[in-house]
Amino acid sequence: MSLCLCLPLLSQAQNVEKSANDIEYPKNLTNWRVIGTSNRTDNNTQRVILGNALAIKAARSQNANINWPKGAILAKLVWKNDTLKTWQAATVPGEFVHAEIMLRDSQKYASTSGWGYARWTGLDLKPHSQDSKAAEACNSCHQAAKITDYVFTIPAKLP
Amino acid sequence: MSLCLCLPLLSQAQNVEKSANDIEYPKNLTNWRVIGTSNRTDNNTQRVILGNALAIKAARSQNANINWPKGAILAKLVWKNDTLKTWQAATVPGEFVHAEIMLRDSQKYASTSGWGYARWTGLDLKPHSQDSKAAEACNSCHQAAKITDYVFTIPAKLP
Numbered sequence: 001m002s003l004c005l006c007l008p009l010l011s012q013a014q015n016v017e018k019s020a021n022d023i024e025y026p027k028n029l030t031n032w033r034v035i036g037t038s039n040r041t042d043n044n045t046q047r048v049i050l051g052n053a054l055a056i057k058a059a060r061s062q063n064a065n066i067n068w069p070k071g072a073i074l075a076k077l078v079w080k081n082d083t084l085k086t087w088q089a090a091t092v093p094g095e096f097v098h099a100e101i102m103l104r105d106s107q108k109y110a111s112t113s114g115w116g117y118a119r120w121t122g123l124d125l126k127p128h129s130q131d132s133k134a135a136e137a138c139n140s141c142h143q144a145a146k147i148t149d150y151v152f153t154i155p156a157k158l159p
Numbered sequence: 160m161s162l163c164l165c166l167p168l169l170s171q172a173q174n175v176e177k178s179a180n181d182i183e184y185p186k187n188l189t190n191w192r193v194i195g196t197s198n199r200t201d202n203n204t205q206r207v208i209l210g211n212a213l214a215i216k217a218a219r220s221q222n223a224n225i226n227w228p229k230g231a232i233l234a235k236l237v238w239k240n241d242t243l244k245t246w247q248a249a250t251v252p253g254e255f256v257h258a259e260i261m262l263r264d265s266q267k268y269a270s271t272s273g274w275g276y277a278r279w280t281g282l283d284l285k286p287h288s289q290d291s292k293a294a295e296a297c298n299s300c301h302q303a304a305k306i307t308d309y310v311f312t313i314p315a316k317l318p
Contacts, residue, residue: 030317030318033190037196037238038252039249039251040246040249046196077193077317077318079316084311086304089201091199092195092197092313093196093197093315093316096316120318124318144245145245145246147245156255157252159236159279
């Protein structure tokens with residue numbers, strides 16, 4: 001069964017510049033479906049992890065050792081933690097920090113473990129870097145997740 | 160501009176029973192777009208807040224004092240916190256706890272501040288209660304968010 005929905009609300013940021021590796025910002029990113037959430041206690045941020053259609057299909061149909069197909073994109077929207085005024089024990093999104101993606105192409109991005117990386121900072125989505133070497137820093141950090149194909153995110157269990 | 164996407168992946172839980180107040184589980188809920196995230200330090204859970212089309216339109220086009228229209232649904236998917244093995248400072252979704260929704264209908268749900276409430280527990284989405292009085296407990300707790308129309312969630316800033 002398939003379902004078509006009209007999605008009229010695209011990114012409010014227009015004319016977003018390409019980031020490192022000549023990667024374009026996916027303009028409908030905020031309409032993508034959810035793969036998971038995470039909170040980093042080392043920098044007091046929280047994030048939602050979204051995926052494009054290829055990534056969602058992989059994340060929701062495979063249980064372990066996900067085979068991310070060429071063209072799959074995982075995106076993180078990251079916010080500084082804030083405290084919810086009406087529920088003090090709730091930590092909620094405050095200032096928007098950045099959007100970042102990892103894009104699967106084992107050949108094109110062979111030098112960075114098969115993933116292209118890009119990040120745009122702030123609500124106006126300023127490219128974090130135009131230097132193609134910036135992705136090497138991403139790749140270096142993602143070596144810690146080598147066991148899960150360099151992807152930190154484990155898809156959240158969904159009903 | 161509008162964009163149509165095919166969304167073939169619906170809930171894996173079939174034949175979900177109605178919850179309190181005769182509310183049906185929205186079967187495509189996991190395909191809804193994101194409104195925000197939150198973490199509760201009082202019960203060590205994290206969640207993503209999704210919205211149906213009416214809720215997303217309201218959340219993304221209004222800055223404050225959101226006028227949630229009739230039929231708007233906010234949904235929370237809630238997980239127990241777990242630690243990410245590949246990044247110990249990351250707290251990520253573990254066991255799935257429940258899906259819960261609040262559904263706007265000021266007249267139908269006048270006795271619970273204009274919102275119908277329902278919750279389904281576990282990956283098999285067992286109705287939390289068939290007792291219509293269960294929503295009174297939800298409503299009682301949501302009084303703390305009266306200033307934001309009984310909705311705890313403040314839509315996260317999106318680029």
